[in-house]
Amino acid sequence: MDTQNHLPSWQPGLARSHILAFLERVTTADSPEFVPPQQRIATFDNDGTLWLEKPNITELVFLKDLMRFDEKRTLPVGAGLRQRVKHWLHHIHDELIEDASLLFKEFREGISTDEYHSWVADWLDKARHPRFDKPYTELTYLPMREVLQLFAAHGFKNYLVSGGSCYFIRPWCEAAYGIPPEQVIGSKLITRLSDKSGGLEVEMAPVPWFFDNGPGKVLAIESQIARRPIAAFGNSSGDIQMLRWAGTSPTSLCVLIEHTDDEREYRYSPGDDTLAAAKSHGWTKVDMQRDWRQIFQPG
Amino acid sequence: MDTQNHLPSWQPGLARSHILAFLERVTTADSPEFVPPQQRIATFDNDGTLWLEKPNITELVFLKDLMRFDEKRTLPVGAGLRQRVKHWLHHIHDELIEDASLLFKEFREGISTDEYHSWVADWLDKARHPRFDKPYTELTYLPMREVLQLFAAHGFKNYLVSGGSCYFIRPWCEAAYGIPPEQVIGSKLITRLSDKSGGLEVEMAPVPWFFDNGPGKVLAIESQIARRPIAAFGNSSGDIQMLRWAGTSPTSLCVLIEHTDDEREYRYSPGDDTLAAAKSHGWTKVDMQRDWRQIFQPG
Structure with a gap:
């Protein structure tokens, strides 16, 4: 793989190397760890992993x-x-x-x-973000959009797996991330079928049906995809099980994004349980301040 | 479209013509009814639509x-x-x-x-089918496998939407139909995450969680795909809402398979409600006896 030109907004370093080496291992035809395209599933948390989540989700x-x-x-x-x-x-x-x-x-x-x-x-x-005074959809992380593109270009199916509701994410995720609505897994309300206007419509009821967080992320991935992801990206305790589950694949990439840059974004801890899991399972850590040249698309 | 060579196990007739004309309308670039590839969603019932369901499901x-x-x-x-x-x-x-x-x-x-x-x-x-003495996976309908292939070749994403459980269908659907497990929507049990063996596992609990039939098929499609199918195939009352919902798309193909051939397969009615819906919504009807040259792969 010509890795020179990949992930241009990433600094050289361990995180970038891990990602590129993983892609090379699983997509090179004669690699012992080659994974056929239909099993190349990658899952990404959204809030704090693909776009900012401060001061409020x-x-x-x-x-x-x-x-x-x-x-x-x-x-x-x-x-x-x-x-x-x-x-x-x-x-x-x-x-x-x-x-x-x-x-x-x-x-x-x-x-x-x-x-x-x-x-x-x-x-x-x-709507505009109170600090950056930009539309929220312009506050996605450029380095992660490069990852999504690079994975897709290597035959991966990228899934967004969010604790947020799928109804909130699906209208804009294709334009923002290149992830189509059918590859969005999220929290759900009860829905019901309405027949009132001649055509059928799906209506939302104010009753929570599924909370897609923590162990729920694994259950939702299994329920919808029925394959284990071989790569997973997250940034908080709600992602621990998803990353651990991806880590049970023979070859896997598990990445924890750490918010370390209060100048260009925000600085906050992923929590002690998440850091402990990252350590004991050997996850790749991304230090936003050190590893990302750019955080948002400039301009 | 060179339609001569398409759907070889279909007899010339209205059903075959409707299917081919629909494909031409939605995939020809300068057609007024052109549908971009990402919106080309087709949904297929399984039992009685893609494979036989008699004498027992x-x-x-x-x-x-x-x-x-x-x-x-x-x-x-x-x-x-x-x-x-x-x-x-x-x-x-x-x-x-x-x-x-x-x-x-x-x-x-x-x-x-x-x-x-x-x-x-x-x-x-x-296991072998009691009458045909063949493995069940050899008793899928050849004409429908041709439809699945032709749709896929025209940029469609084919989804299997079954009242049966997704756990039963996912192990074999990719080999039988070319439909990957993540494009299978079915009935579901409650699942739970087990941490007993060091690695995580998803366990099934004996508690029904979702029954994917009738209105449930529409809700499940909306929940998982979040797009309306523009084509839907079914054979019984459990498929009425799915076909009606697909029929609300500006251009759509709604197909009802009728089991009319007790010599080569079975003869039974889809039920009065289904026939009434087919009539009032103008669905394309497939008469297995008349429209299909072959029902199963010969040999």
């Missing part, structure tokens, strides 16, 4: 905005809902509880997954 | 064999289980109930999905 910011109906920002909610909200606003006593109950009510009355997707897309068009 | 035959422990057939169960079974056999009063409870016990103690896959594969190696 982006999906929570979105949900707060949905509840808050901040008039200063054009809101990603359907006109019908906004009018109903204005009507309801007269009756509000405890703002937060009422806001939450409005959203709950909206879910109960039936939001289709298509509608929800358009709310998310509309919100992302307008 | 194959998965039920497998489960009965698992419970029955017929000594005349080498069984696909682990040695530990067989020994336990022999021990337990002394205590059996009501054979069927006890057998079922043994299987339940095995599930409760923990079967990993990997183990279960190997049981299924072992059983399929040995």
Whole structure:
């Protein structure tokens, strides 16, 4: 493999070398560790691994905005809902509880997954990160997008495996990461089939159905892909089982992203349990401050 | 499209023409109904649509064999289980109930999905269909395998969407249909993560989690693929909603397979509700007796 030109925004060092050496081992035809293309599955956590998650997880910011109906920002909610909200606003006593109950009510009355997707897309068009003053989708990590591209170019199927909800990620992941919606695994609500408008629609119910975190990530990968990933990337305790599971493959790459750069991004620990797991299983650690030349796409 | 050589085991007729015309419409670059490759999703029911389901659904035959422990057939169960079974056999009063409870016990103690896959594969190696005296995997429908191949060759992602369990289908679907396990959607049990043997394993619990039939097929497709199929094939009332949902796409192909040939296969009705839905939605009907030159691979 001509590794000179790969991963240009990575500094030379152990992390970059591990990634490139792994790709070479599993994709070189006469390598003893060659893995056929259909078994080249890589899984990536999203928040803190592919894009930033501070000061707040982006999906929570979105949900707060949905509840808050901040008039200063054009809101990603359907006109019908906004009018109903204005009507309801007269009756509000405890703002937060009422806001939450409005959203709950909206879910109960039936939001289709298509509608929800358009709310998310509309919100992302307008929302900006408080510190970097950019759209959130421009705050994905450039070095990780290079990894996704390089893996895809080497026959890997990249899956995004997030504790966040798949409904929030699917509208934009293909444009941002080149990962199609069917390769997104996330937390889920109960859904139901609605037949009201002549055509069928899938509606979301305000009832959690599956929490895709920790052991849940392994169960969801097994349930959807039914193959063990041979590479996994994460940054927190919710990723420990996924990385351990990938590590049971005969040849594997398990990578922990560490947020070490409060100047260009944020500095925070992945937690003692995650560091202990990284140590005992020999995971590759990425030190953002040292290993990444660029964190975000410049400009 | 040179349609002469396509679908060789189909008789000329409406069904074959509909399929080929649909493919041409959605894959020809300057067609007004052109669909970009990433949206070319086709979903296929399994039992009765891709392979035979009479006199009994194959998965039920497998489960009965698992419970029955017929000594005349080498069984696909682990040695530990067989020994336990022999021990337990002394205590059996009501054979069927006890057998079922043994299987339940095995599930409760923990079967990993990997183990279960190997049981299924072992059983399929040995089991033979009572009438045709062939392995079940040789009783897939040749005309439908041609459809799967032709769709794949036209940039479609084919998904198998079965009321049966995904654990039963995934071990053999890639060899039989060219459909990889991650493109199988099926009924599911609760699973749990086991940490007992140093490596992690996913274990099945004897608790139904999701029944992939009727409206469930739409919910499962939305949950896993998050795109509407533009083509869907089914043969029974459990497929009505899936076909109706595919039919809401601007250009779609909805196909109902009718079992009309008791000489070469079986003759039975898809049910009045299914026939009514086919009529009111204008689905393409396949008359096995008339439309298929060959039903199974000869020899």
